[in-house]
Amino acid sequence: MPAEIIDGKRIAQDMQQELRPQIEALTARGVTPGLAVVLVGDNPASQVYVRMKGRACEEAGIYSEQINLPADTREHELLGVIDRLNTDPKIHGMLVQLPLPEQINEMRVLHRVNPSKDVDGFHPENVGKAAMGDPTAFRPATPYGVQQMLVRSGVETSGAHAVIVGRSNIVGRPMASLLTQKGEGGNATVTVCHSRTRNIGEVTRLGDILIVAMGKPEFIRGDMVREGAVVIDVGVNRVDDKRAKQGYRLVGDVAFDEVAQVASAITPVPGGVGPMTITMLLYNTVQAARQWAA
Numbered sequence: 001m002p003a004e005i006i007d008g009k010r011i012a013q014d015m016q017q018e019l020r021p022q023i024e025a026l027t028a029r030g031v032t033p034g035l036a037v038v039l040v041g042d043n044p045a046s047q048v049y050v051r052m053k054g055r056a057c058e059e060a061g062i063y064s065e066q067i068n069l070p071a072d073t074r075e076h077e078l079l080g081v082i083d084r085l086n087t088d089p090k091i092h093g094m095l096v097q098l099p100l101p102e103q104i105n106e107m108r109v110l111h112r113v114n115p116s117k118d119v120d121g122f123h124p125e126n127v128g129k130a131a132m133g134d135p136t137a138f139r140p141a142t143p144y145g146v147q148q149m150l151v152r153s154g155v156e157t158s159g160a161h162a163v164i165v166g167r168s169n170i171v172g173r174p175m176a177s178l179l180t181q182k183g184e185g186g187n188a189t190v191t192v193c194h195s196r197t198r199n200i201g202e203v204t205r206l207g208d209i210l211i212v213a214m215g216k217p218e219f220i221r222g223d224m225v226r227e228g229a230v231v232i233d234v235g236v237n238r239v240d241d242k243r244a245k246q247g248y249r250l251v252g253d254v255a256f257d258e259v260a261q262v263a264s265a266i267t268p269v270p271g272g273v274g275p276m277t278i279t280m281l282l283y284n285t286v287q288a289a290r291q292w293a294a
């Protein structure tokens with residue numbers, strides 16, 4: 001039987017509605033949550049993501065600022081912008097859109113963001129706090145969104161074997177950390193795969209829940225998935241398609257049609273994890289404003 005589709009767009013819309021009263025209550029107290037997004041260069045995918053984040057803020061009643069810097073920006077100039085935002089009282093959350101041009105050291109930039117404004121959750125202080133289950137930590141938006149999606153779709157994580165493909169600092173690794181926490185959306189037994197994993201199909205087939213974040217178009221085929229598994233596809237890849245208006249279409253890391261015949265539930269691309277990522281960024285910004293106002 002074909003899998004149920006987990007509709008990330010709908011879950012994200014529901015969650016944004018739930019956030020509204022919190023934003024209104026903060027605004028009524030004179031604290032309009034504020035997000036700054038810094039974009040360096042003109043990477044087309046980054047430009048799209050930044051635009052989407054700004055639009056989502058506007059719709060939610062969150063103040064937002066977009067700071068565009070040229071591709072040849074020097075590291076100290078970017079650090080100067082971060083320092084300014086760190087002390088700007090209108091801004092409760094900020095993020096620097098990745099990837100950065102090669103002349104800029106990503107680690108130094110991520111470390112410079114004030115941890116209390118680090119709504120991407122990439123500063124080591126938040127990484128550490130999140131790993132320890134501290135609720136004041138900002139959890140990285142994509143894995144946080146995946147966790148919320150599982151909870152709100154009624155997928156039991158407790159006691160389940162979750163296999164994650166990908167060990168990046170922004171998706172795979174924090175995903176493992178969240179799923180192993182005690183509490184709702186946690187208590188899973190987690191395996192993390194990466195490019196050195198041997199016989200990867202044998203490992204992915206063990207997952208009651210399979211979360212894929214590789215950046216490899218349609219890598220996961222039907223025979224790599226356990227019958228009845230829940231499959232979450234984080235990947236977003238552009239593949240050439242002459243029939244498409246822009247000359248390309250977006251596909252995930254999972255071969256959707258094949259895997260949907262094996263899985264019990266699956267997320268589409270687009271319309272799965274993407275909208276959840278943006279929603280959790282809004283949640284983190286509101287959390288930052290609440291913590292600032294407390």
Ligand SMILES: NC(=O)c1ccc[n+]([C@@H]2O[C@H](COP(=O)([O-])OP(=O)(O)OC[C@H]3O[C@@H](n4cnc5c(N)ncnc54)[C@H](OP(=O)(O)O)[C@@H]3O)[C@@H](O)[C@H]2O)c1
Nearest residue numbers: 142166167168171194195213214215234235236273274277
């Ligand atoms: N929807 C969203 O909101 C959202 C958010 C973030 C990212 N994404 C998408 O998610 C995907 C992953 O992003 P990322 O930033 O985590 O990517 P990344 O930093 O490039 O990491 C990719 C991971 O996949 C692993 N990998 C690559 N090829 C593999 C293979 N053949 N077998 C097993 N593992 C393999 C890599 O292993 P090694 O560590 O060994 O190299 C690495 O750990 C991308 O398509 C990205 O666009 C989507």
